[in-house]
Structures are given as C-alpha cells and as structure tokens.
Amino acid sequence: MIEKILVLEVVLPLLAAPVCVLVRHPRFCRLFSLGVVAACFAIAVALLVEVRGGGVISYQLGGWPPPLGIEYRVSTVNAYLLALVTSMALVVFSFDSRGGPPRVPEQRRHLYYAVFLLCISGLLGIAITGDAFNIFVFLEISSLSSYILVSLGGHRRAVMSAFYYLVMGTIGGVFFMLGVGLLYQATGTLNLRDIAARLEPSLDDRGSVLALALLVVGISIKLAVFPLHHWLPNAYSFAPPKVSAFLAATATKVSFYLLAMVLFTIFGAPFVFEELRLQAVLLPLSILAMFLASGAAIFQNDLRRLLAYSSVAQIGYMTLGLSTANATGLAGGLVHLFNHAVMKGGLFLVVACLLYRVGSVHIDALAGIGRRMPLTSAALVIGGLSLIGVPGTVGFVSKWYLVSGVLERGWTAAAVLILLSSLLALVYVGKVVEVLYFRKPAETQPIDHVREAPLGMLAPAWVLAAAAVFFGLTTDWTYGVAREAAELLLAGGI
Amino acid sequence: MSAETTILVALLLPVLAAVSCLLLGGGLGRPNLRDIATPLIGACTFAAVWRLAGDVLAGGRPELVLFEVLPGVELAFQVEPLGLLYGLVASGLWIVTSIYAVGYMRGHHEQNQTRFFTFFALSIFAALGIAFASNLFTLFLFYEALTLLTFPLVTHHGTDEARRAGRIYLGILLFTSISFLLFAILVTWRLTGTIEFTPGGILGAETSSGMVTVLLLLYAFGAGKAALMPFHRWLPNAMVAPTPVSALLHAVAVVKAGVFAILKIVVYVFGLDLLAGSNASLSLMTIASFTMLMAAVIAIRQDNLKARLAYSTISQLAYIVLGAAMATATGVLAGGMQIAMHAAGKITLFFCAGAILVATHKKKVSELDGLGRTMPWTFAAFFLASLSIIGIPPLGGSWAKWYLMVGALETGFAWQAAFLGVLMLSSLLAVFYLMPVVVRGFFAASPSAGPSGSAGGDRKPIAEAPFLCVAPLVLTALLSLALFFVAGDLVTLLNF
Numbered sequence: 002m003i004e005k006i007l008v009l010e011v012v013l014p015l016l017a018a019p020v021c022v023l024v025r026h027p028r029f030c031r032l033f034s035l036g037v038v039a040a041c042f043a044i045a046v047a048l049l050v051e052v053r054g055g056g057v058i059s060y061q062l063g064g065w066p067p068p069l070g071i072e073y074r075v076s077t078v079n080a081y082l083l084a085l086v087t088s089m090a091l092v093v094f095s096f097d098s099r100g101g102p103p104r105v106p107e108q109r110r111h112l113y114y115a116v117f118l119l120c121i122s123g124l125l126g127i128a129i130t131g132d133a134f135n136i137f138v139f140l141e142i143s144s145l146s147s148y149i150l151v152s153l154g155g156h157r158r159a160v161m162s163a164f165y166y167l168v169m170g171t172i173g174g175v176f177f178m179l180g181v182g183l184l185y186q187a188t189g190t191l192n193l194r195d196i197a198a199r200l201e202p203s204l205d206d207r208g209s210v211l212a213l214a215l216l217v218v219g220i221s222i223k224l225a226v227f228p229l230h231h232w233l234p235n236a237y238s239f240a241p242p243k244v245s246a247f248l249a250a251t252a253t254k255v256s257f258y259l260l261a262m263v264l265f266t267i268f269g270a271p272f273v274f275e276e277l278r279l280q281a282v283l284l285p286l287s288i289l290a291m292f293l294a295s296g297a298a299i300f301q302n303d304l305r306r307l308l309a310y311s312s313v314a315q316i317g318y319m320t321l322g323l324s325t326a327n328a329t330g331l332a333g334g335l336v337h338l339f340n341h342a343v344m345k346g347g348l349f350l351v352v353a354c355l356l357y358r359v360g361s362v363h364i365d366a367l368a369g370i371g372r373r374m375p376l377t378s379a380a381l382v383i384g385g386l387s388l389i390g391v392p393g394t395v396g397f398v399s400k401w402y403l404v405s406g407v408l409e410r411g412w413t414a415a416a417v418l419i420l421l422s423s424l425l426a427l428v429y430v431g432k433v434v435e436v437l438y439f440r441k442p443a444e445t446q447p448i449d450h451v452r453e454a455p456l457g458m459l460a461p462a463w464v465l466a467a468a469a470v471f472f473g474l475t476t477d478w479t480y481g482v483a484r485e486a487a488e489l490l491l492a493g494g495i
Numbered sequence: 496m497s498a499e500t501t502i503l504v505a506l507l508l509p510v511l512a513a514v515s516c517l518l519l520g521g522g523l524g525r526p527n528l529r530d531i532a533t534p535l536i537g538a539c540t541f542a543a544v545w546r547l548a549g550d551v552l553a554g555g556r557p558e559l560v561l562f563e564v565l566p567g568v569e570l571a572f573q574v575e576p577l578g579l580l581y582g583l584v585a586s587g588l589w590i591v592t593s594i595y596a597v598g599y600m601r602g603h604h605e606q607n608q609t610r611f612f613t614f615f616a617l618s619i620f621a622a623l624g625i626a627f628a629s630n631l632f633t634l635f636l637f638y639e640a641l642t643l644l645t646f647p648l649v650t651h652h653g654t655d656e657a658r659r660a661g662r663i664y665l666g667i668l669l670f671t672s673i674s675f676l677l678f679a680i681l682v683t684w685r686l687t688g689t690i691e692f693t694p695g696g697i698l699g700a701e702t703s704s705g706m707v708t709v710l711l712l713l714y715a716f717g718a719g720k721a722a723l724m725p726f727h728r729w730l731p732n733a734m735v736a737p738t739p740v741s742a743l744l745h746a747v748a749v750v751k752a753g754v755f756a757i758l759k760i761v762v763y764v765f766g767l768d769l770l771a772g773s774n775a776s777l778s779l780m781t782i783a784s785f786t787m788l789m790a791a792v793i794a795i796r797q798d799n800l801k802a803r804l805a806y807s808t809i810s811q812l813a814y815i816v817l818g819a820a821m822a823t824a825t826g827v828l829a830g831g832m833q834i835a836m837h838a839a840g841k842i843t844l845f846f847c848a849g850a851i852l853v854a855t856h857k858k859k860v861s862e863l864d865g866l867g868r869t870m871p872w873t874f875a876a877f878f879l880a881s882l883s884i885i886g887i888p889p890l891g892g893s894w895a896k897w898y899l900m901v902g903a904l905e906t907g908f909a910w911q912a913a914f915l916g917v918l919m920l921s922s923l924l925a926v927f928y929l930m931p932v933v934v935r936g937f938f939a940a941s942p943s944a945g946p947s948g949s950a951g952g953d954r955k956p957i958a959e960a961p962f963l964c965v966a967p968l969v970l971t972a973l974l975s976l977a978l979f980f981v982a983g984d985l986v987t988l989l990n991f
Contacts (some may be wrong), residue, residue: 392636401565410683420674427669439658476565
C-alpha cells in the first residue's frame with residue numbers, strides 16, 4: 002500500500018498544476034493547492050514513519066525494474082527531505098497573503114498557483130527519485146518554475162534578478178547534466194545505486210574526477226555555496242515574500258541533499274574525503290561563507306537582503322557539516338537543513354507580515370514597529386535568537402552537533418570559528434531588534450496607522466516560531482532522523 | 496507535596512508572577528493588585544525553595560527530570576547545597592525587592608511598570624533554573640535566558656544611553672558565554688561524553704594539566720556574569736537600569752549566577768582533587784586577585800554612587816572566584832558564604848542609593864553632604880551594610896572573609912601569604928570606597944546650611960524616601976547583621 006501512495010507524492014502536485022490552469026478560479030486554486038500540499042505532507046509523514054529505523058520503500062515506474070526503469074526509492078534520507086519540503090510548503094501555502102503577489106492580476110493568479118505547485122513537485126521529485134537523469138529533469142522543473150516565481154516580485158528589479166538567477170541556474174544545470182553524462186559514459190547506467198556499485202573512482206581516472214568536479218560545481222551553484230552565491234540575495238529580496246519564504250526554506254535544502262548524495266552515495270566518503278580531500282576546499286569556503294556573508298548581512302538595510310545574506314552564511318554551516326564527513330558533523334549539517342528552514346521560513350513570513358502592514362522592510366521604515374505589531378515582532382525576535390543559536394531554539398541544536406563533529410575531527414580552530422561567527426548573527430539580529438523596539442519612528446513616516454498583521458498571516462509565522470522553540474527542546478524527530486540519515490549516507494546508501 | 500513537585504512549583508511560581516503581572520497590569524489595568532501579587536507569589540516561591548532545604552540538609556538531592564533534549568542531554572534539575580543557597584538568596588531577596596520596587600517605581604514615576612515587573616519575575620525564573628540545573632546544558636540554557644530577559648530591564652528607559660549600555664551588556668555577556676562557556680561545555684562533552692554535574696567531577700584524572708588550565712579559564716571567563724576583568728565592563732554599564740534591577744539583579748541574581756556557575760563547575764565538573772592537583776587554580780587565583788584590587792581602586796575614584804557600588808561588586812565577586820579557584824573545601828565554603836553575605840550587604844547599599852535618588856534626586860557621592868541627618872534610617876542601613884562588605888564583625892560579611900583567609904593559608908602554594916595580603920588590602924580599599932559616603936552623610940555640613948554652618952535651632956526635618964523604600968532596606972541591613980549569627984548553619988550546609 003505505502004509504495005503505491007509513494008508515487009503520489011510527486012504526481013499529485015504535478016497533476017494539480019494543470020487543474021489550476023484549467024479551472025482558473027483564483028479562490029479555488031488557492032484552496033485546492035493548499036489541499037494538495039496537505040495531502041503531500043500527510044504522505045511524507047507516513048513515509049517517514051514507515052522508513053524510520055532503517056526501512057526502504059521502492060516503487061518502479063511503469064513496472065520496469067531498475068536499472069532499466071526509473072525507481073522511486075525512499076529511505077530515511079529521502080523521507081526526511083520530503084517531510085521538510087512538504088511541511089514548509091504547507092505552512093507557506095496556509096499563509097494568507099491576501100490574494101498573491103500584488104503585480105499578478107486577478108485573472109492570471111491561477112498561473113501563479115500552478116507554477117508554485119510545479120516547483121514543489123520538482124523539489125519532491127529530486128528528493129524521491131533514484132535515477133540520475135530523472136533528477137536532472139526535476140531539477141529543471143523546479144528551477145524553471147522558481148525563476149518564474151521570483152520574477153513575480155512586483156519590483157522591476159525582480160525581473161532582472163530572476164534573469165540572473167536563470168543564467169546562473171542554467172549554468173549549474175548544464176554542469177550537472179555534463180557530470181551525469183560522464184557518469185553514464187563510465188558506468189553505462191543511470192540508476193543511482195547502480196552507478197554507485199559500478200563506479201570505481203580513483204585519482205588516476207580523469208573521467209570520474211571530472212564528473213565529480215562538474216557535479217559538485219553544478220550543485221554548488223544551485224545550493225549557493227560561497228562564492229557561487231551571487232544570485233541568491235537578489236532573488237530572495239525581490240521575489241514575492243511568500244516565495245522567498247518557500248525558496249529559502251526548501252530549494253537550497255534539496256540541493257544540499259543532492260550534494261550529499263553525490264559525495265557519499267555515488268563517489269563514497271573514502272574517495273572524496275580521504276583520497277581527493279575535498280574538505281580542503283569545502284571547509285575554508287564554508288568558514289568564509291559564515292564570516293563574509295554574515296558580515297555582509299550586518300551592512301544590509303533591507304530586512305530581506307539581510308536575511309538572504311544570512312542564508313548564504315547558514316549554508317556555510319551546512320557544508321561545514323558535510324566536510325567533517327563523520328556521523329555527528331554530517332547529522333549536524335542535515336539537522337540544520339530542517340532547523341534553518343524553520344527559522345528562515347518563519348522570518349521571511351514575518352517579513353511578509355511587515356510588508357503587508359508597513360509597506361516596506363527597509364530598516365528605517367521599521368522604527369518603532371515593535372509596539373505597533375507586538376506579535377509579529379516577537380516572532381521575529383524568536384527567529385533571530387534561533388539564528389544566533391541561543392539554547393532552547395533549533396539553532397542551538399545545529400550548532401551543538403556541528404561543533405561536536407568538528408571537534409571529533411580535531412579541528413579545534415574551526416570549532417572556535419563557528420562559535421565566533423554566531424556572534425556576527427548577534428550583531429545583525431540585534432540591529433533589527435533595536436530598530437524595532439527602541440528607535441523612534443521618523444517624523445516623515447508616521448506609523449500610527451500600522452496595526453497587527455491579520456490572523457491568516459500571523460498564525461503561520463507563529464507556527465514556525467513555535468516550531469523553532471519546540472524542536473529546540475525535543476529533537477527526536479529532527480536530530481534523531483538526521484543522525485539516521487547521516488549514518489546511512491556515510492555507509493554509502495540512500 | 497513531593498520534592499519533585501516542589502522543584503517544579505518553585506520554578507513555575509515566578510512565571511505565574513510574570514503572567515499575573517501581565518494580566519493585572521496590562522489587560523485588566525489593576526496596578527495595585529499587580530503590585531500586591533508579586534511579593535505574595537515571591538513569598539510562596541521562597542517557601543517552596545525553603546521546603547527543599549530540609550531534604551538537602553538531610554543529605555538528600557531532590558531531582559526533577561523533565562525530558563531529553565538531545566541524546567544524553569536532559570532538561571533536568573537537582574537541588575544540591577550550592578544551588579539551594581543561591582536559590583534561597585535569589586528568591587528570598589526577590590520578596591524584599593518587589594516591595595521596594597513598588598515604592599521606587601512609583602516614587603520615581605517610572606514608565607512601563609508592567610513590562611518592568613513582568614521581566615523582573617521572568618529573570619527570577621531564569622535564576623532559579625540556573626540554581627537547580629543538574630547539568631551544563633540546563634545551566635547554559637537558563638544562563639542565556641537570564642541575559643536576554645534582563646536586557647529589557649537594562650534598556651528600560653529607552654534613552655540613547657540605555658541603548659548603548661544594553662548593547663554592551665548583551666555584547667559582552669553573549670560574547671563570553673557563546674565563545675568561551677559553550678566552547679568549554681562542548682570540549683567537556685567531547686572529552687567525557689557527559690555534562691552531568693557529578694560529585695567529585697566528571698573530568699578524569701588523566702586530563703592533562705594544560706587542558707585543565709585552558710578549560711578552567713574558559714569556564715571562568717565564559718561565565719561573564721562573574722565580571723572577571725577584562726570582561727567586567729557590562730556591569731557598570733548596566734547601572735542605567737532602575738535601581739531595583741541594579742539591586743536584585745546586578746548585585747544578586749545575575750552576577751551571582753556567574754560566580755555560582757564557576758563554583759558549581761569547579762566542584763562538580765572538575766572536582767576539587769583534580770584542580771588541586773594541577774597548577775590551573777593558581778592562574779585563576781591570580782586573575783581573581785587582580786580583579787579584586789583593580790576594581791576596588793577604580794571604585795574609590797567613582798563619584799556616581801551606583802557606579803561606585805558596581806565596581807565594588809566586581810571586586811567582591813572576585814572573592815568568590817578566588818574561593819572557587821583555591822579548590823579546597825574551605826575555599827568553596829567561603830565562596831558560598833560570600834554569595835549570601837555579599838547579597839544581603841550589597842542589596843542594602845543599592846536600596847539606599849535608590850532611596851537617596853527617590854528622595855533627593857542625587858546620584859553623586861559628592862552631593863551627599865549632610866544627607867544623613869535628613870535620612871537617618873537610610874544612612875544607618877548603609878553604614879551597617881558597608882561594615883558587612885568590608886568584613887567587620889558582627890556582620891555577616893566577616894565570616895566569608897575569615898574563611899577565605901583560612902582557605903588561602905591552607906593552599907599549598909608557596910606564596911599563600913601573598914593572597915592573604917591581597918585579601919587584607921582589598922578590605923582596606925573597601926573602607927576607602929564605602930566609608931566616605933557615610934562620613935559625608937553624617938558629618939559633612941550640608942551645602943544649604945551655608946558656609947557659616949549655622950548650627951543650632953534650625954535642624955532639618957526628617958525627609959526619608961517613601962516607606963515602601965525604607966522598610967526593605969532596613970530589613971536587609973538587619974539581615975546582614977543576623978547572618979553573622981546563623982553562619983554555622985551555612986557551614987553545615989556547605990560541607991564539601
């Protein structure tokens with residue numbers, strides 16, 4: 002039974018998109034897509050419960066057995082990603098943005114929902130499929146739809162940043178494609194497990210090293226690994242607020258999974274981290290991301306750009322966990338996927354609330370808003386504390402295991418740097434909080450008319466804020482799962 | 496009521512106080528009811544902590560395990576002697592302070608009183624969480640919570656000065672706790688696989704002497720609330736807060752959280768034997784001695800009364816760190832004792848400073864000439880508390896100093912005499928920074944009396960601060976006197 006509904010995870014949103022296009026009624030589309038996303042979430046949770054503890058569920062598309070046919074295969078790693086993407090999608094879709102992006106006219110809103118659903122189905126497809134070429138297809142589905150979503154941001158620069166995102170994303174996609182091609186040439190198969198079994202990577206084999214290089218660079222662009230992150234701050238700050246929340250919470254996370262899968266499952270930790278010593282590149286880049294991107298965030302005056310740069314820094318924490326290549330550190334990186342999704346998703350939803358009521362999230366426009374919108378501001382404070390990594394929030398859990406993993410590797414200096422970099426988060430979060438609560442509003446920008454955000458916006462933002470505390474104190478379904486996934490990845494499975 | 500429930504009740508009562516503050520002061524608009532509720536709930540909290548005292552004195556260690564946060568890391572509480580002492584001090588003085596705060600906040604016409612009392616109660620919650628923490632994670636959780644919850648109290652006035660002070664406050668406290676304390680905890684976790692507080696310590700005897708020294712210094716500086724130099728600047732800056740905050744939080748709950756953490760870590764993470772066997776403690780003793788003398792010297796030069804008291808606090812806190820660093824049973828006893836004695840004394844001094852501010856709007860020592868004659872109760876209390884801080888019998892502070900000196904002699908170091916000298920010198924310096932206040936108050940001619948000092952018929956009438964301000968400070972002054980006579984119980988309690 003469960004393997005039958007597995008395929009629905011991707012098929013449901015994929016089919017729901019054309020339904021939206023056909024029905025065209027904006028209100029229907031909104032509720033329909035919410036229902037579809039809720040169903041996907043339910044399936045993902047069922048899958049996660051099923052595979053927790055080492056189970057695997059496999060589905061063969063069209064009944065063609067692998068390696069010839071395409072196999073959808075779900076283990077703890079995939080189920081974790083599916084649950085992450087669908088839960089964030091559910092929260093974001095339940096966020097009532099009063100009709101969608103302002104620049105999209107009423108009669109074309111159904112297209113917005115259709116594209117959003119396609120994006121979700123692409124992301125879920127990447128996480129679920131066991132076929133390399135299929136991954137590329139879903140990667141393009143999700144990327145193309147996210148370019149469109151970003152371009153709907155309303156500001157003219159949204160179109161420009163979407164275009165830049167498209168150029169960068171396409172380069173990344175091509176690199177990925179070339180890498181898959183080389184793998185196919187070397188092994189004669191596209192099934193991931195089959196590739197992993199047949200591939201015998203070695204430093205003398207230029208083909209496999211080149212394939213690895215292409216794949217890593219390609220995915221790194223999509224993941225926005227420093228210094229390939231330039232598309233991200235613009236894309237996140239000009240996209241519609243709901244889209245920023247969704248992309249920040251999910252898109253880069255799926256790319257991270259892809260990177261981990263390539264490194265650990267296909268090429269294997271012994272080759273990548275002992276022969277090739279990829280950590281010699283990955284570790285410095287991660288640390289640079291943590292410091293330079295956080296440093297850049299401090300100097301941003303637009304809250305969205307600030308959060309976007311913070312995202313680049315947080316991706317640095319994740320890749321740092323990857324480069325430890327031990328269970329603790331990798332689990333720390335993986336758990337940070339979810340933890341960061343919760344806090345950054347919540348923060349971008351807060352941004353959406355502020356945009357709706359205040360009209361701008363420039364730092365000067367937010368002066369004194371803490372009193373006018375106490376609940377929204379409190380959610381922002383919780384998300385901010387989590388970014389800093391205060392104990393009792395999700396950020397602390399990630400930091401705890403990342404530092405533990407790094408210490409296990411014996412990289413004491415890196416451990417110190419992780420902790421020091423979280424102080425930069427203190428600076429940029431403190432800057433926003435201080436403006437919200439202590440700065441007097443400017444004479445030219447009266448804020449007397451600003452009221453608390455409506456419940457339909459506030460509730461989803463607070464769900465994520467509450468989750469940031471809840472999962473900071475109970476970690477069985479976050480760290481517990483991430484640990485299992487990390488052990489599975491290190492053993493070369495998916 | 497089982498001991499487990501009692502711990503939970505003691506922890507949750509301050510939260511209840513915060514909620515009732517919010518409801519009564521904010522939603523229902525009944526400030527009088529709000530101001531009655533807080534001391535009442537405070538009394539209940541103290542009673543709950545007091546109930547635990549019996550168990551602990553009988554050798555019991557009441558425990559409360561809430562849930563597992565990370566594998567092997569629980570949110571859990573355990574009441575042991577040091578924690579009990581700190582809990583009693585914090586919750587007991589909270590009652591007095593909440594009464595004093597009503598008089599002060601109303602007498603001084605402060606804004607946002609509901610927010611003030613709410614965060615105040617929540618800070619006590621965090622302090623009790625620190626007191627009862629049974630592992631380093633729980634301690635760290637509440638330690639950070641205390642920093643964040645007291646931030647709105649420091650920036651209460653919302654002025655530029657308050658914001659700047661708030662930035663320094665958060666900056667230094669979070670910087671030290673994240674980069675030193677958390678790092679030390681993670682290293683401990685890596686070395687031992689546990690972060691439970693265990694009698695005798697968790698770091699094995701095989702830990703190298705260099706590692707012990709590094710860890711000890713990381714912990715000591717990481718507990719930035721202990722205000723060891725050079726990470727002390729947050730404390731004088733925090734004095735922009737309303738005086739009740741300076742009194743309870745920045746003389747008792749917050750700063751004691753730092754030194755309490757150090758004491759607890761020395762006893763239950765390192766273990767006295769391990770520390771005594773390494774030369775780690777000598778370095779910490781030196782740092783503590785330096786802080787003690789340096790802060791005292793700076794205190795003498797401060798004209799602002801609250802700033803002078805703040806530097807005095809820095810100096811007095813170093814006594815506790817010194818006691819912990821001795822790594823002997825006597826040192827820990829002296830440190831624990833100083834927590835209680837200094838709390839009673841310093842809170843009185845701050846109460847007096849606040850009372851003077853409310854009654855006369857004077858903040859500087861140089862303006863206090865002759866005030867003792869119009870505010871006799873306040874200045875008498877100030878005098879008594881000063882004696883306790885200096886360490887003169889028959890006041891509580893003298894015992895703490897006595898045991899510290901005994902402890903200094905007991906350590907095997909060749910230059911034990913040097914530390915003895917430091918302690919004596921520091922007491923002497925305390926005379927210099929505290930006594931001028933009393934002398935000016937009682938003996939200097941008041942400026943309005945004119946240059947001729949026309950003494951005689953026109954004695955000034957008594958003009959004390961409101962009753963709700965004066966009564967608590969008299970009470971705490973008497974408390975530091977009473978503590979001299981019950982020190983024996985503390986010796987029984989802190990028997991390591």
